[in-house]
Amino acid sequence: MKRRSLFLNSTAAFGFIFLYAPIISLIIYSFNESKLVTVWGGWSVKWYGELFQNDQIMDAAFLSLKIAFISATLAVVLGTMAGFALSRMGRFRGKLLFSGWVSAPLVMPEVITGLSLLLLFVALENAFGWPAGRGEMTVIIAHTTFCLAYVAVIVQSRLVVLDDTLEEAAMDLGAKPSTLFFLVTLPLISPAIIAGWLLSFTLSLDDLVIASFVSGPGDSTLPMVIFSKVRLGVTPEVNALATLMIAIVAVGVIFAMLYMRKQNKMLAAAQEG
């Protein structure tokens, strides 16, 4: 066992406190009896009950989960295709433009992404009558657009390190390109795809700025509802909601990490020989 210095230990401790103290205090305050968020009034779970009674929050939560699920799935499909084009097609006309377009949402300020998408939707509606008004559909399109950039980058980096001979071996054994993709390539890049899906899901669930631009009346996502509530003062219900979301995300992340660790170990062992 390597001896760790006091300095390393204290930096690690400071880092953990810095990251987790706000979350822990939020979780503790979600069990606060008092109606005032800043005053401790003893333990209680009553705000969780109140939360489930609040239709506005529950509707927004379901809408957000639905949007996150659909746009993460679409982003994974489109992002994987983009990642393939970038890493496997060699040089093609407009490759630089394409790779720039794929990585643009990563660096573009959200306000600009949101505004430009809004202008596009309005122009499309005027020209073709679709999408009719803003709402769930436009949010899904917007989220898919920026999430697919993340998926493309993750998938591309996985494909680059993937041993080409595995795909050649599959072809050699009689697999046509489509069979080869589903039986060999897809299973081998599945950690990247799962990571991309989870990241997209979280990003979509989390997004306030872009959704504010492209969403319509009556289709408020959860972050939009929370944000509007917080402006009028934080209610204990929001703490309870946040705690639940943290729990869901934590479980998801733990499973994803365990799965990816197993996959990586297998791949590393297979590639070293």
Next chain:
Amino acid sequence: MNASEIKSTITGVANPVNTELPLWKQPDATPFVRIENITKKFDDFTAVDNVSLNIYKKELFCLLGGSGSGKSTLLRMLAGFENPTSGRIIIDGVDMEGIQPWNRPINMMFQSYALFPHLSVADNIAFGLKRQGASKHDVKTRVAEMLDMVQLGHLGKRKPHQLSGGQRQRVALARSLVKRPKLLLLDEPLGALDKKLREETQFEIMNLQEDLGVTFVVVTHDQEEAMTLATRIGVMNQGLIVQTDEPHDVYEYPSSRFVAEFIGSVNLFEGFVTEDNVDSVRIESKEAGCPLFVAHGISCAPQQRVHVALRPEKINMTRIKPAQDDNCLKGEIIEIAYMGSLSVYRVRLQSGKEIRVTQPNFARDMGERFTWNEHVFLSWDVDSSVVLTS
């Protein structure tokens, strides 16, 4: 039907062919793989340069060359992973142009083995059969058969990363043979194994090839591997096949300086022809310091510069001057490497050239052996050396 007719039906000999000779020595034999004027260019670089080659049924043909010699590119063109820039590949009478890798009657064993890490050993072997649409029962029996053949019957359920290097190599071999290909390509099949395992596996591959009667094309950079495995060797250099011959001929009768130096070790003397007879030549060499007499004729211009190649083990080393004037050099031992079964000596001639000599260690007694700085005579028979004009 009379007796002689019956006999010819049974033995199937309508036109009696000389079965004593291997196929590649029969002038009218049809080659199984015909490579005709194949060229492959990557941008400006020519990886394979107008190569033509015939490979016959049941051969174990080795493509031998250094890195960048084009041997792997040639193999990949056979498998269909690369398309030739020009030329044709004909396998079993079928032109391979436009035939995709998954439709070729060929399988390949990859240098990295390329086992699918997410599939078990049995599923790896079954992969090719399932693509053919074989029935579940067939797949099961064939996989079990192949696992037994490579002596891994008990490891079918393991994943590749749970196997040792030698076991992975066997799985790769089983996977590439399970579809009973007409032609098996092996890319450095023993490259990743340690020396001892390599020797064992070499013989296993040879036995397997004989039992199954499949034609093998092996790519290797290891000349010992090529010598042991091959029925014939094609030596490649800079995209060209410089010599195609049986291992013995490649070693004893190299066609060029490159081949002589690439395969085994060799001593080369530069000189010019002074006497050009039908069945012998005499060569004057400053480096050697004595006339070199070689008992085979060459086609060359008078006074042409040539090289005489002499293998280290063909040299006799003595303390007393032998009774011949040709092919007799005088020198001083400057280095000795004792390797157990034989010793390697470096002998410096009066011209300053250093000669490599190997002598088997017949006697156990150290006293009789040559030592450092000893003056010795080196001599060899007239038919031990080869004249190289290129």
